[in-house]
Amino acid sequence: MSDMAIDTPRAAAEPAFDRAKALSAFKLGDATFYWLTRASAILVLLMLGGIIISLIIGAWPAMRAFGFEFLWTQRWAPSAHPTPVLGALGPIYGTILTSFIAMLIAVPVGLGIAIFLTELCPPFLKQPIAIAVELLAGIPSIIYGMWGFFVLGPFLADTFEPAIVSAFENVPILNTLFAGPASNLSLFNASLVLSIMILPFITAISRDVFATVPPVLKEAAYGIGCTTWEVVKNVVLPYTRVGVIGGVMLALGRALGETMAVTFIIGNSFRISSSLFAPGTTISAAIASEFAESDGVHQSALILLGLLLFVLTFCVLTAARLMLRRLEKRAGA
């Protein structure tokens, strides 16, 4: 009490500090911050709009020149006379095929690693293996490309592919699918590298959704004598189905748009070949390898390819996100 009495002069000086002014400064800062954050949030929306609009503007000349023919023309001849003939069938086929094969390999392996991490792994190994798999996702895609080109490609072409080709020589359908000559640059090599690249996405998401299974459910299943595999098959997978599919679709979105690694090893051939061991191309590889030296309708056609890729990944990613969101809602409820 007495302290306050002593401080009276200072207390009297206090009102010099303008309360109204400070409050208005606070208010201004508050409003500025609000609008700054809000504008940034809306900028995210505008970015997506900007991407779509700029792709459509860039692709417009090609759309006018080729129309829907673009989708099912295989020939890609930017310097043909009198007018260039450009068709997207080759890249679309390559994109879908490589992603499909990559998923065939990566989904079982990714799920296997996730099951290993959640059900089988000794605790001290859990963290290192999880980190190692996630670091695979961190390696830049150009590194995968170099590695695929210099290490994996020669190995596949010299040992693996000739063996497969000769093994299926006399089997009707498979001998066109696996036809020689084996090459460093092929659809199959690209698919394999893609599968390694998307593995971490599938593993990370499946592991996270596997962790959402209530332990009671699993314990009950183990309690009535189920084996680990039966628990996974009958309890874990059904419970997490939506989330796993969402994760797989997310990985598919990655695979469809992957660029540099594929550009290195797919061989950039616009011809569709029935053999998996033949060179091909994907949408992103076509853009990456030709865009810088293109102009006019050729460039516009490449942007149109980009637009197609964007629409394709947009659909896949939308489906993935909707599924994952449904799971989140259920987990929250």
Added chain:
Amino acid sequence: MNNAIYASRKRGDKIVKALCYAAAIFGVGWLCLILYTLLANGLAGLSLRIFTEMTPPPGAHDGGLLNAIVGSLIMTVIGVGIGTPIGLFAGTWLAEYGRHSQLTNVIRFVNDILLSAPSIIIGLFIYGAIVVPMGGFSGFAGAIALAVIVIPVVVRTTEDMLLLVPLPLREAASALGLPRAYVITRIAYKAARSGLITGILLATARVAGETAPLLFTALSNQFWSLNLGGTMANLPVTINNFVNNPDPNWKQLAWTGALLITVSVLTLNIVARVLGAERKPK
């Protein structure tokens, strides 16, 4: 009869378990193989001149990667510098102001799409939006392309981290009369600091090795250039140009560059993970 069923169930279980082990070895094996290849090929060319000399013309026996390293650093720093505040603010709005707004759901969804959009599409976007209007390839366009990739990553982690900050902290600050903006910047940001830093580091790691969006925005060149208005040398595109060349010197430089990029990206990733893990036990 019963025994046969037991045996087959046991066998099935064993097979699947073995396959899971094999899958784990497969996954970790690739990482080891790739790192081994990089080390074996990259270390051979690692010397001081990598950091002191320019990229050489074809046929030369010396030269380094100085201009490419510096160009990459400049573009990454500018890209992260532009992208981080935007992403941070946008994530803040989603988590703090718009938590119950319908717009938030839309923005979050759009952000998720951008997060996984192919990076080559970002390159095409910047080509149409900046390179063409500005009349040529430029380091500036490359930096903006990287910023566009950084933003969704930072938005996502910022939102997630701010949502983890307990509400009572904010309520206590508000009860003391602190305006909302101060509650967020002084209290929420502080509580979520290590998470926010993790997000920024992960975003940096993500763009540090990006090649596709730089191919037709920054292009690349062979000389010392700090001019953001012109083409700018950068490590990923230099690797891309050098690696397919028969010149052994160029190829060696490409491998060394690849080693540098991978080591820095993985280091960033590990640091980010360690920082992020520090938070959890609390």
